[in-house]
Amino acid sequence: MFDSLSDRLGSVFDKLRGRGALNEADVREAMREVRIALLEADVALPVVRRFIDSVTEQAVGQSVLKSVTPGQQVVKIVNDALVEMLGGDDVPGLDLAAAPPVVIMMVGLQGSGKTTTTAKLAKLLKEKHGKKAMMASLDVNRPAAQEQLKVLGEQVDVATLPIIAGQQPVDIATRALQAAKLQAIDVLLLDTAGRLHVDQQLMDEMQAVAAISTPKEVLLVVDSLTGQDAVNVAQSFTAQVPLTGVVLTRMDGDARGGAALSMRAVTGKPIKFAGTGEKLDALEVFQPSRVAGRILG
Ligand code: GDP
DSSP states (O other): OOHHHHHHHHHHHHHHHHOSOOOHHHHHHHHHHHHHHHHHTTOOHHHHHHHHHHHHHHHTSHHHHTSSOHHHHHHHHHHHHHHHHTTOSOOOOOOOOSSSSEEEEEEEOTTSSHHHHHHHHHHHHHHHHOOOEEEEEOOOSSTTHHHHHHHHHHHHTOEEOOOOTTOOHHHHHHHHHHHHHHTTOSEEEEEOOOOSSOOHHHHHHHHHHHHHHOOSEEEEEEEGGGHHHHHHHHHHHHHHSOOOEEEEEOTTSOOOSHHHHHHHHHHOSOEEEEEOSSSTTOEEEOOHHHHHHHHHO
């Protein structure tokens, strides 16, 4: 992940640092190269524009150009702007402050890693937060989706709602809430149905489930390998579902990074977690400064 972006930026900044003095033209030339590197990494165009404008404005300031280490200062400005682009340093954790059962609704397209992430999150809530969790699959579209969650539940030792064949998503959610109340569950994770593409029926279903379950968190799961597509998917969901955050999966893959870098700006929502592998403990709290650090080497 980010390898080629990191290499490209590295060579731009090596050049800058190598010089004693910098003038405005040097900075503008470097920013032109940064712009191309970001676009090649598949970062959304409006996000790139805003980033370059903001960094250029700060970097051509006299205090930077007249400083003893102007190259170093420009790199610091870029680093801070990257952290900001990724959501700033204070990523809010999960908001679980409500009367139990607190509902977390997981949404996203089929294949994004939603079911796996639901199980990863249940495991994390149980082990790191000491919560009694339950999972329920509302995916009646994909054959075996409910069974898949059951198997994952057994692996992470978290209860899943018993499957009743033929039941529809809103009814499953209602039953899950009742079961969670009866069993004194702290957190109920609803793994909603995915689709291959965003469609209105999916959005209507998400809205109906949200209306009856009043989730405290609605997390959009997106595959970071899908680049610009992930950004388009996020835009569609943001417009129709009350998202509270994003989970980026396959951050262990060799994505160019555009999805990760665009997501915050496009959705306006924090990236809360990163999936970093197929194993059920491969879920990390997303830390913008660490990610920026990795990009800038
Ligand atoms: P869903 O259709 O969105 O529910 O997707 P699944 O949860 O079934 O995941 C699809 C595939 O992606 C599975 O093989 C998962 O093991 C894999 N997967 C999910 N998250 C990650 C991740 O963060 N990294 C990697 N390498 N694989 C993942």
